[in-house]
Amino acid sequence: MSDTIFSKIINREIEADIVHEDDHCLAFRDVNPQAPLHVLVIPKKPIDKLVNAADSDQALLGHLMLVARRxxxxxxxxxxxxxxxxxxxxxxxxVFHLHLHVLGGRAFEWPPG
Incomplete structure (x- = not known):
């Protein structure tokens, strides 16, 4: 996977408003928020998109969901x-580095998009 803006944030080459970090992931405020709460949760492991995650990434993917909740x-x-x-x-x-958008603080439509 090539360098992305997210890998540069992980490596501290680009600043971000980080709200959570642990050994496996990083969470930071989106620079173009679409809601009062708009945080991105990204794995430190470079995975470009969900379809390319390995079965062995199951625990990491679950961890991202629990971090989003936190x-x-x-x-x-x-x-x-x-x-x-x-x-x-x-x-x-x-951005082709797997990430979760955590959005809140306003009403959302269904279906989305």
Whole structure:
């Protein structure tokens, strides 16, 4: 996988407003927020998109979901938030480093998009 803006954030080559970090992932505020809460949760392991994750990444992928929950609660959004993961350019993925969008603090439409 080539260098992405997210790998540069992980390597501290680019600054970000980090709200969570552990051995496996990083969570930071989106620079173009689409809701009052808009945090990206990214694995430190370079995975470009979900379809290319290995079966051995199961624990990591679950960890990202639990971190998203923690971030929403820590940021004051309790149990009301939306998780979005785009998989591929055709559905809106613009950075090819797997990431979860944690969104909250406003009403959302259904279906999305």
């Amino acid at each position: 971030v929403a609660r820590d940021q004051g959004y309790g149990d009301a938030f939306r998780l979005v993961m785009n998989n591929g350019e055709a559905v809106g993925q613009s």
